[in-house]
Amino acid sequence: MLYPQANSHRDVLSLSGIWQFSLDLEGDGERHRWWQGLPSSRPIGVPGSWNEQYQDTMFFMGTGWYQTDFYVPAQWRARTLTLRFEGAGHSATVWLDSELLGGHEGGSLPFEFDISRHAKPGRKHRLTVKIDNRLGPKTIPPGGTDQSNEGAGSSFLAEAISNFSSILPEIQMLPFLLETRKQYPQVPFDFLPYGGIHRPVKLCSIPKDRIQNVRIRNDVKRTRAAVVFDISTVGSATFVEVTVTRGNKSVKAEARIGDGHAQVEIGIPKPALWHPDSPHLYHATVTLLKNTKPIDEYHTEFGIRTVEVTENQMLLNGKPIYLQGACKHEDFPILGRGLSEAVLVKDFSLMKWLGANSFRTSHYPYAEEYLMLADRMGFLVIDEMPTVGLDYKMYTDEILHKCQNLLTELIERDGNHPSVIMWSIANEPDTFTESARDFFGKLRAHAKALDPSRPVTLAAMHVPTDYTFEVVDVISINRYYGWYFDPGQLDVAARKLSEELDAIHAQHKKPILVSEFGADSMAGLHSDPPEIFTEEYQAALLKSYIDVIRSKDFTVGEHIWNFADFKTPQTYTRTVLNRKGLFTRDRQPKLAAHVMRQLWQSGR
Numbered sequence: 001m002l003y004p005q006a007n008s009h010r011d012v013l014s015l016s017g018i019w020q021f022s023l024d025l026e027g028d029g030e031r032h033r034w035w036q037g038l039p040s041s042r043p044i045g046v047p048g049s050w051n052e053q054y055q056d057t058m059f060f061m062g063t064g065w066y067q068t069d070f071y072v073p074a075q076w077r078a079r080t081l082t083l084r085f086e087g088a089g090h091s092a093t094v095w096l097d098s099e100l101l102g103g104h105e106g107g108s109l110p111f112e113f114d115i116s117r118h119a120k121p122g123r124k125h126r127l128t129v130k131i132d133n134r135l136g137p138k139t140i141p142p143g144g145t146d147q148s149n150e151g152a153g154s155s156f157l158a159e160a161i162s163n164f165s166s167i168l169p170e171i172q173m174l175p176f177l178l179e180t181r182k183q184y185p186q187v188p189f190d191f192l193p194y195g196g197i198h199r200p201v202k203l204c205s206i207p208k209d210r211i212q213n214v215r216i217r218n219d220v221k222r223t224r225a226a227v228v229f230d231i232s233t234v235g236s237a238t239f240v241e242v243t244v245t246r247g248n249k250s251v252k253a254e255a256r257i258g259d260g261h262a263q264v265e266i267g268i269p270k271p272a273l274w275h276p277d278s279p280h281l282y283h284a285t286v287t288l289l290k291n292t293k294p295i296d297e298y299h300t301e302f303g304i305r306t307v308e309v310t311e312n313q314m315l316l317n318g319k320p321i322y323l324q325g326a327c328k329h330e331d332f333p334i335l336g337r338g339l340s341e342a343v344l345v346k347d348f349s350l351m352k353w354l355g356a357n358s359f360r361t362s363h364y365p366y367a368e369e370y371l372m373l374a375d376r377m378g379f380l381v382i383d384e385m386p387t388v389g390l391d392y393k394m395y396t397d398e399i400l401h402k403c404q405n406l407l408t409e410l411i412e413r414d415g416n417h418p419s420v421i422m423w424s425i426a427n428e429p430d431t432f433t434e435s436a437r438d439f440f441g442k443l444r445a446h447a448k449a450l451d452p453s454r455p456v457t458l459a460a461m462h463v464p465t466d467y468t469f470e471v472v473d474v475i476s477i478n479r480y481y482g483w484y485f486d487p488g489q490l491d492v493a494a495r496k497l498s499e500e501l502d503a504i505h506a507q508h509k510k511p512i513l514v515s516e517f518g519a520d521s522m523a524g525l526h527s528d529p530p531e532i533f534t535e536e537y538q539a540a541l542l543k544s545y546i547d548v549i550r551s552k553d554f555t556v557g558e559h560i561w562n563f564a565d566f567k568t569p570q571t572y573t574r575t576v577l578n579r580k581g582l583f584t585r586d587r588q589p590k591l592a593a594h595v596m597r598q599l600w601q602s603g604r
Contacts, residue, residue, distance in 0.1 A: 001084075001110060001112060001213070001412070001413070002211065002212075002213060002214065002298060003368055004084055004202050004204045005298070005299065007297055007298070007299060008297065009206075009207055009294070009295065009296045009297050010204070010205065010206050010207075010296070010297075010298075011073075011076070011204070011205040012202050012203070012204050012205075013070075013073065013202065013203040013204075013205075014200060014201075014202055014203075015046075015068065015070055015127065015200075015201040015202060015203055016046050016047055016200045016201060017045075017046060017068070018043050018044070018045060018046075019043070019044055019045075019046050019066045019067060019068040019197075020038050020041035020042070020043065020044070020066070020067045020068065021038070021041060021042055021043070021044035021050065021064060021065065021066055021067075022034070022038040022039060022040060022041045022042070022064070022065045023056075023057070023060065023062070023063075023064050023065075024062065024063035024064065024065055024130070025062070027062070027063060029063065029065055029130060030130070033098075034065050034067075034128065034130075035067075035095035035097075035098060035126070035128040036098065037067075038065055038067050038128075041067065042054070044066065044196075045338070046066065046068075046196075046197045046200075046201060047086075047087075047197055047198055047199050047200050047201075047338045047339050048196060048197070048198070048334075048335050048336060048338030049194035049195060049196040049198055049335065049336025049337050049338055050064055050131075050194075050195050050196040050336075051192065051194055051195065051196070051336045051567075052333065052334045052335075052336055053334070057195075059184060059185055059192075059569070059570070060133075060195065061133055061134050061135075061185045061193065061195070062132065062133070062134060062195075063130060063131065063132045063134075064130075064131050064133075064195060064196065065128065065129070065130050065131075066128070066129040066130075066131065066196075066197055067126065067127065067128045067129075068126075068127050069124055069125065069126050069127070070124070070125060070127060070203065071122070071123065071124050071125075072119045072120060072121045072122065072123060072125065072203070073121060073122075073205075074121050074122035075121070076121045076205045077121045078208070079116070079121075079205045079206065079207065079208065080114065080116050080205075080206050080207065080208050080210065081114070081115050081116045081119050081203065081204070081205055081206075082112050082113065082114055082115065082203075082204045082206065083096070083101070083112060083113045083115050083127070083201070083202075083203055083204075084110060084111075084112040084201070084202045084203075084204055085104070085110060085111055085112065085129075085197065085199070085201055086110050086199030086200050086201070086202070086339070086367060086368070087107055087108055087109065087110065087197075087198045087199035087337075087339075087367060088104075088107060088129065088131060088196070088197040088198060088199070088201075089104070089105070089106060089107025089108075089131060089132075089133065089195075089198075090105065090106065090107045090131075090132060090133045090134070090135060090139065090193070090195070091103060091104065091105045091106075091107075091131070091132045091133075092104050092107075092111075092129055092130065092131055092132075092197075093129070093130040093132075094113065094127070094128070094129050094130075095127070095128040095129075096113075096115055096118045096119065096125055096126070096127060096128075097118070097125055097126050099118050101113040101115065101118075105139070105140075106140065106386060106406060106409075107133070107194075107198060107337075107364075107386075108364040108365040108366075108386050109365055109406070109409045109410065109413060110199075110368075110413065112204075127201075129197060131195055131196060131197065132195075133193055133194065133195030133196075135187060135193060137391075137393075137394070138394070138398070138399065138402075140385075140386055140387055140390075140399070140402055140403060140406060141187070141188075141189060141363070141364075141386050141387065141388045141389055141390075142187075142188060142389055142390065142391065142394065143185070143186065143187035143188060143189075143193060143389070144185070144186035144187065182571070183568075183569040183570060183571035183574075184569055184570045184571070185569050186569070187389070187569060188388075188389035188391070189363065189388045189389045189427075189428075190568055190569075190574075190578055191329055191331070191363070191566060191567070191568055191578070192331075192336070192566075192567040192568055192569060193569075194336045194337040196336070196337075196338070198330070198336070198337040198338050198339065198367075199338075199339045199367050200339065206296070207235075207288075207295055207296045208234075208235055209233075209234065209235025209236055209237050209288065209290065209295050209296065210233065210234050210235060210288065210295075210296045211231060211232075211233055211240075211286055211288050211296050211297075211298045212232040212233055212234050212260075213231070213232045213412070214229060214230070214231050214284075214286055214298060214300060214416070215229070215230040215231075215412075215415060215416065216228070216229055216230075216284070216300075216302045216415075216416045217230070217453060218302075218304045218305075218306075220271065220273070220304060220305075220306050220317070223269065223270050224267060224268070224269050224270070224271070225267070225268045225271040225304045226265055226266075226267055226268075227244065227265070227266045227267075227268060227282075227302070227304065228263060228264070228265050229242050229263065229264040229265075229266070229284070229286065230261070230263055231261070231262045231263070231264065231286060232260055232261050233257055233260050233261070233262070233288060234260065236290065237257055237288045237289060237290050237295060237296070238256065238257060238289060238290055238291055239254050239255070239256055239257060239262075239288075239289040239291075240254060240255055240257055240262045240264060240286060240287065240288055240289065241253070241254040241264075241286075241287045241289060242254070242264045242266060242284060242285070242286050242287075243284070243285045243287070244266050244268065244282050244283070244284050245282065245283045245284075245285070246272065246280070246281075246282045246283065251266055251267075251268065252266075253265065253266050254289075268282075268304065271304045272304070273303075273304055273305050273317045274303030274304060274305040274375075274378075274418040275305065275316060275317060275378070276321075276357045276358075276378040276379065276380060277378065278378070279303065279375065279376060279377065279378035279418075279419075280303060280304075281301045281302065281303050281375060281376065281418075282301065282302055282303070282304065283299065283300075283301055284299070284300050284301070284302060285297060285298075285299050286298045286299075286300070300416065301375065302416055302418065303375060303418025303419075304418070305317050305418050306318065306453075307421045307422070307453065307454055307455065309455045309473050309474055309510075309511060310511070311509050311510065311511070311554070312511055312553055312554040313511055313554075313556060314421075314455070314474065314511055314556045314557075316380075316421070321380070321556070322556060322557055323357065323358040323380060323513060323556060323557025323558070323559065324355070324356055324357055324358065324557060324558055324559075324600050325351065325354075325356035325357060325358040325359045325379075325557075325558075325559055325560070326351075326354075326356060326359060326559060326560040326561070326562060326563040326582060327359060327360045327362040327515070327516060327559050327560070327561050327562050327563065328347070328359050328360075328361070328362065328366075328562065328563045328564070329362065329562065329563075329564075329566040330364075330366055330367070331564070331566040331567055331585070332585070333585060333586060336567070339367045339369065341369065344367075344369060344370065344373060345373070346587055347563070347564075347587070348373055348374075348377055348379070350563075350583065350587060350589075351379065351563070352377065353597065354582070354593065354596055354597050354600055354601075355596075355597055355599075355600030355601035355602075356379075356600060357378070357379060357380055358379060358380035358381065358382070358557065358559070359379060359381060359382070359559070359563070360381070360382040360384055360424060360459070360515060360559055361381065361382065361383055361384045361424075362384055362427060362459075362516075362562075363384055363386065363388035363427040364384065364385070364386035364388070365383065365384070365385070365386065365410050365413070365414070368413060368414070371383075371414055371417040371419055371420060372417075374417070374419035375417055375418055375419045378419075379419055380419060380421050381417070381419045381420050381421065382420075382421070382422045382423075382424050382457065382476075382515075383410065383414050383420045383422070383423055383424065384423075384424035384425075384426075384427060384459075385403070385406055385407055385410060385423075385424065385425055385426065386406065387403055387406070387425060387426040387427070387429065388426070388427040388428065388429075389427075389428065389429070390426060390429035390430065391429075391430055392429075392430035392432075392433050392435060392436065395433075395435040395436060395438070395439040400439060400442060400443065403425075403443055404442075404443065404446045407423075407425065407443065407446055407447055407450070408446075408450060410423070411423070411447065411450045411451050412450075415450075415451055420454065421454060421455075422454055422455050422456065422457055422473075422474065423447050423451070423454055423455075423456050423457070424456075424457050424458060424459060424476070425440060425443045425444060425447060425456060425457075425458050426440065426443075426458045426459070426468075427458075427459040427478075428459060428460070428461035428478060429458075429461075429468075431458075431460055431461070431466045431467055431468045432465050432466065432467065433467065434467055436466075436467045436468055437467035437468060437470055437471060440458060440468045440471055440472075441470075441471040444456045444471050444472065444473075455472075455473035455474050456472055456473050456474075457472050457473065457474040457475070457476045457513065457515075458472050458476060459476045459477075459478050459515045459516065460475070460476060460477050460478065461478055469504065469507075469508050469510070470508070472510070473510070474510060474511050474512070474513055474556065475504060475508060475510050475511070475512045475513070476512075476513045476514075476515035477500075477504070477512065477513075477514060477515060477516075478514075478515055478516035478517070478561070479497055479500070479514060479516070479517050479545075480516075480517065480518070480519075481493035481494075481496045481497055482494075482519065482541050482544070482545075483518070483519045483520070483532070483541065487532050488531065488532050488537075490540060490541060490544045493541070493544065493545075494544050494545070494547070494548050497514075497517075497545060497548050497549075498548045498551070498552075501514075501548070501549075501552055501554075501555065502552070505552070505554045510554075511554055511555070511556040512552075512554060512555050512556065513555070513556050513557045513558075513559065514545065514549050514555065514557070514558050514559065515557075515559050516559060516560075516561040517541075517542070517545045517558075517560065517561060518538070518541070518542065518560050518561040518562065518580040519532065519537060519538045519541045519542075519580060520532075520533055520538070520578070520579040520580050521533060521534060521535045521537065521538035521579055521580075521590055521591075521592065522534070522535075522575070522579060523535070523579075523584050523588070523590055533579075535590050535591035535592065536591065538580075538590065538591070538592045539590075539591045539592040539595040542560060542592055542595065542596065543595060543599070545558070546558055546599060560580075560582065560596070561580050562578065562580045562581050562582075563581060563582060563583065564581040564582070564583040564584065564585055564587060565577045565578060565579045565580070565581035565583070565584050565585040566578055566581070566585065567585075582596060
């Protein structure tokens, strides 16, 4: 699916704004045909999560209904009309007037419907969306539906307790520890499972004979780049023309369309390569022609660059690159996961202020606007699927097929962005069984079949044996020595991290990214000597880790957890938020932000 745009052949109407909203506490909205009108509705902002817009929706896991009315412009006659959601969920079901359009599962990727048959130009229509943010053992990500249900990620520990408690009497205490690990809402991950229409909703007008998709890939050899445009079309157009422009120079080529597909190759001598220090972008105009008459066009930007992996390094344009930055979340007060361009710009400006050059979309695909801005501002992005907290019992053909479909959607959406340098196929799944190697090996193979140009990684958790290290191109590890393990003992934490990095690389001979590390700090809490939860301890732990990471010649980066404090489920280990942020939730710097700025601005 092409990102919506307005040009001389296309038009876009935003449906964002104030909608009507009702909680479906009894789950009988469909039986009562709520698409005809919501009972006891109240206003709600779109885009935005429902959680912080009202007091009674903060931790709500269930079904909420959205409704709005809109007009189709009269001048949109004889056009194809599509209704596009950039992100809503976890699952969404959509009606136009009384017609069921369909549904979509997964709250982080776009979906759309052709409403040409239903919508009438010049008339008002009613749009109704049912959102269900409940998670279960077969959803991606998994989870429990309420606090009485265990999340999928805890089943291995429960089974281990059952198997070994009769052998080791001291393990009899572990059921109590398992109970204290529960949280509300019950999910096997540490961020709030927001519900709602998180991203913009758009009504699009496009030609009936049109460009359906554009995939861009490049091959750089010495001083020349070959840029290939794979273009799919709908209708009876005969030719497609591509014009590539940078500055005042442009080059053009065309190809005949056959069976709805055309491939156009354009050679660019002495290309300006995309790099964080110089994020050069080219502009491409794809024009669809019926004989010689233009009938559709699409504009996009792209960068020319290469990514490779060796035993010890990641190479960008043939030269070593070192990733420094922080993981993020789509999270901000009141908005929840709702997209705000102002917050987006603020975050990117703060990352530039820090001297960061990269981030990971933990733990789901972010809005595509993140990648557009990363392309322009020169950030390297590890693009992650919403496969967080997978239990080893989920490694079935059914779940694999669902994950492959999500990965296909992700790569189709983000494959043209030069900022995306690596695909991450999971965060902290169970990876200590051989079934993990088979499951994620097949998922990696799927990624490579769709996009052989980028390496594949997986953010692994705290286990000594990890079978996925065998299948990924870059090993990513999340480590919390000095916090969850050996709290307060920075010397022990540094020693354990160093020994583990050496052991992993000696066995697997692959570059390693420390993809998470950090400590919570309460803004304004200080101590000397540093103690846990103080700003001084957080800063000292981060500096200690970075010293170890940079002492190795096989490490390719350091990603702190996290860029900013963020909302979590309720549990005794969290004081409302996960407070591992370099910044507070409202983006004020802690001591650690200033320390990282000194390190990152000075270079590795």
